[in-house]
Amino acid sequence: MKRLAHDIEALRKEIASMAKGYGLDFFEVVFELIDPAHLNEIAAYGGFPTRYPHWRFGMDFDHLTKGYDYGFQKIYELVINNDPCYAYLMNTNTLLDQKMVMAHVYAHADFFKNNFCFKQTHRKMMDEMANHACRVRSFQEQWGEEEVESFIDVCLSLENLISIYEPYGGKATQPKFPVRDILGFLAVHAPLPDWQRDLLSLIRQEAYYFAPQLQTKIMNEGWASYWHSKILTEKALKEKEIIDFADHHAAALSMRPGQMNPYKIGIEIFRDIEDRWNRGKFGPEYEACEDDEVKQDWNQQLGLGMKKIFEVRKNYNDITFIDEFLTSQVCERLQLYVYGYNKRNGTYEILDRDCNKVKQKLLNSLTNFGSPLMEIREVDFEACGGLLLYHHHEGVDLKISEAKETLERLEKIWKKTVYVQTVLNGERRLLLYDGHEHKERSA
Amino acid sequence: MIRKIDRDYHRFKDIIKGRIKQNLKKYITKGELVGAQGKNVISVPLPQIEIPRFRFGDREMGGVGQGDGKVGQVLGKAQEDAKATAAGNEPAEHALEVEVSLEDLAKMLSEELKLPRIQPKGSGQITHAVNRYSSIRQSGTEGLRHFKRTYKEALKRQIAQGEYNPQNPVVVPIKRDKRYRFWKSTPRPQFNAAIIYIMDVSGSMGDEQKEIVRIESFWIDTWLRSQYDHLVCRYIIHDAQARQVDQDTFYHTRESGGTLISSAYKLAKQMIENEFPQDQWNIYIFHFSDGDNWSGEDTKLCVELLQYHLLPWVNLFCYGQVESRYGSGQFIKDLRDMFPADEKLVTSKIEDKEAIYRSIQEFLGKGK
Incomplete structure (x- = not known):
């Protein structure tokens, strides 16, 4: 582990105090400066320095490395939900990129600490993951590498069968059907040898740890992008860095036809909420107004925007966030559409641009993590x-x-x-x- | 330093190559990264294994996308990129344009196939410096000015200074905007190599077989070029007679008639004697045929030529037998029987395109 270089440490302090000044409230963040290969390794491990041995991490590493080596993609930031948060900076980034990443990371750290979905997550997961790795290795010593890995393969097939709202209670409870936490039920009641039972619950525990991140991907990325952009443009940027910042910021938020960028959707919705609450564009009176021009120029100068977005980042997840705040204006600005498969031609086609349809489709894809x-x-x-x-x-x-x-x-x-x-x-x-x-x- | 991920990485590679865990083989899907190398599109293979789960059939599912387009506009064929990226926990990624050089391709090939670096013969006493324009400086001669980088710097400066007018987009670089290419030089011992490609173009070699030969020779060429500073290629085609041709003719000629392999070997022998003194050259011969030689007599002659002339001179003699629609001939078996232990002679059976990878590995896997 390398200590942060002197100039980066100075930047870090600066960015951290700016973030605090805006009211962001985060766990301490430990930054590490590492080379791209190491960053890809950690990214393949889902952000952790150590995971249990399994080929799929090798697969992710292969894809990340090839993507990086041939210039297709690069990872800008990597931060894990833990107290303290750990975040990684790539040592080949420019100082400007580091600033941007650090501001982004502090906003993620604020989100992890405050959003309600993360309340139950294990905040010492870094240690826990290392423990899991130890356990799996000792199983391998006892039962054989092949045997253990094959059983993990089996468990991973069932990894998505959990229920964050109704986790299965454990040995004391008599099963009351239906049970949605299938993994939890199996870990208690399936006829398994102890080591397999232990492995199954370990994989379930990790699935529960990652679940809130899947529930809040759009919000979390939107929130972090909102803040890196605000902190940099209002405070941290030097004049000569403006163009490069605009370039990198735009690249991170770019939309490719046919795809959806959670960063972009998230940041647009947060900005829209801020604007609406600043101007009082909400509530029965506003909703009842039928004159589009009046609605457009509506401004009661309430200045509640900042307060509102902090409240939203605390009490919402992607589903409620989209449901409540994806307005037809935002939908139009983002050029969102619903697409579907046309059986006759074997192609995907744009089906509809109606906001309600878009919203419905988006919500469907988010429900139960799309499983x-x-x-x-x-x-x-x-x-x-x-x-x-x-x-x-x-x-x-x-x-x-x-x-x-x-x-x-x-x-x-x-x-x-x-x-x-x-x-x-x-x-x-x-x-x-x-x-x-x-x-x-x-x- | 041994990284922790290496164990997982090698395990994944072993599964992909079918060495372990055969039960996962059916879940391998062939992804790829597609990029451009100059004008040619190249693709980096990106195999993945998808663990089965309860999931939705994607086709009926559809999703939400972003961008221009009227209702009814086609986004793409099924299986292509039109799928929405569902909210996941992937790290933030940033798409970039990509350019892959032949050098990168060779590196990729060697990583993929675990090819050892070649130990060239020859003294290698003569060194020469290799210059590559691989970096950028703020000073240099005008001839080396990097146009794009210079104007980009100028544009950035003008925007930052508020001098840029989108209505009248004039960008004028000043001295401190200018960027110049700069080289780095690395001394390397010089070794020469010659490749002689021989192909059987008799009636039984169809287009499909030639396609295989072409792909395989391209990769062999790429690899050897990365290993030698100075590489010369010669091409020989033969049916009952052999002749030297240029590269284009080599890949596109179709002759008919019989097959006398010895004719080609004789020509290769002459070529080496006249052009490539063996103490100064690393010589490679690649011979592709469907293995249907005309007679046992001629095969005997081939064996003699190999034994007394070709094999003592070359680094490697590779014989690749491609399967034609008339089946596969006897020649590979004859060679294997006659030279069971000669390290310089490598034979490989190439049944179809899938076998090309393996065959390259057989040919070049020894680092000769």
């Missing part, structure tokens, strides 16, 4: 100990090939027949895997 909502309904299905999962079908079918593979892996854990009830092409179907073959029937 199908599954729950355990019975554990003695058809009186032979079968595990019955129920898929809440909300218009989109499961990818059937993967669903079958996942069932096979679930069976490895449950060790008796596993079922999933879902809807395929408009019909209720029951898929099952009994350890030998797949079957399907109407349900």
Whole structure:
């Protein structure tokens, strides 16, 4: 670990006190200056210096390294939710970039500390991850590298089957169905040897740690971009740095056709909220007004913008944030649209630009982290100990090939027949895997 | 320093190459990074393994995107980039334009295939400095001025000083805006190498087989070029007769008729005798054929030529046998039987395009 170079440390102090001056309230942030290869390693580990051994971190590392080496992409900032926060600066960045990144990071740190979704997260996760790594290594020594890694593969297939609102209670509770925290239920009730049970709960714990970041990606990035831009343009920039800043800032917020940049959507919504609350463009009186011109020039000079955005960063997640604050004006400014698959041509097409449709689609994709909502309904299905999962079908079918593979892996854990009830092409179907073959029937 | 990630990285590579965990093989998808090398588009392979989960079929799903376009406008074919990036925990990324040089390609190739650096023969006493324009300075001669960088600096300065007018976008660089290319020089021992490519163009070698030869020779060429300062290529095609041709003809000729491999070997022998004295040159011969030689007699002649002339002179003699629609011939087996232990002779069977990677590795994997 390198100590921060002298000039960067001076900048850090400066940026930190500016951020505090604006009212940002963060855990202490420990910055480390590292080379690109090391940064890619840490990024592959999800921001942590140490994780348990598994090939998928190697895969992420391969992709990040190739992307960096051939100039396709580079990571600007990396910060982890921990007390203190750890953040990494790439030693090849210019001082201007470092300033920008540090301002960005302090805003993330403020968000981690204050947003309600993060209240339950493990704030010593850095240590916890290192402990997990130790545990997995000792399992490997005892049971073999191959054996342990293969079981992790199985667990990762089920990693998205958790429920942040209803985590499964543990040994004391009698199961009350339905159970949405499928991973939690299995960790208690599946017939597993101790080391496998331990591995399953370890992976579940990490999934719960990362979940709030998935719930607040748009807000968190928007918040951080809002602040790096504000701190730099109002205070920290030197004149000669303005152009380069504008260039890098624009690149980070650039939109590529057909894609959605969470940074851009987040920052636009935060700025819109600030503006509306500054001018009093909210509440029944404003909503009731039907004259567009009056609405446009509406200004009661309330100056509540800053207060409001701090409140929003505390009490909202992406879903409630989009639902409440994505107005048709913002939607238009961001040029958002809904796209869909056209079966006839095999192409993706723009379907609609209506704000409500966009909002609905966006909310759908955010619900349950964009994963199908599954729950355990019975554990003695058809009186032979079968595990019955129920898929809440909300218009989109499961990818059937993967669903079958996942069932096979679930069976490895449950060790008796596993079922999933879902809807395929408009019909209720029951898929099952009994350890030998797949079957399907109407349900 | 051994990094922690190396273990995971190698494990991933081993899975991709099918060495371990065969059960994951079916989840490998072939992603790629696409960039430009000069005018040519190159792609960096980016295999990934997607662990199966309960997820939605993407096709029906659609999503939200950003940008111009009327309702009904086509965004792209399925499987392309039109998918929305769902909110994830990926680190912030920043897309850049990319240019890949041949040197990078060679590096990539060696990393991908774990090719060892070649130990050239020859004294290597003569060194010469290699200059590469790889950096930028604030002073230099006007001939070396970097136009783009200079104007970019000037533009930045003018905007910062408030002198830039978008209505009348005149940018005038002053002295301190100017940027010049600058070279770095590194001394390197000089080694010469010659590659002789030989291809069978008899009737049984179809377009598909030539395509394989072309791809494989491109990569071999790229690799060897990265290893030697001075590289000369010669091309020989043969059916029942052999002749020397230029590169273009080499890849595009289609002859018919029989196959006398010895004719090509004789020509290669003459070529080496006349042009490439073996004490000064690192010589490589790559021969591609479908292995259907005319007669056992001729094969015997080939073996003699190899044994007494070609093999003692070259660094490496590589024989690649491509499978044609008439099947695969006998020649590879003959060579393997005759030279079971000669390190300089490498044979490889190339069934289809998929096998090219492996075959390059077989040819160049020894660092000769």
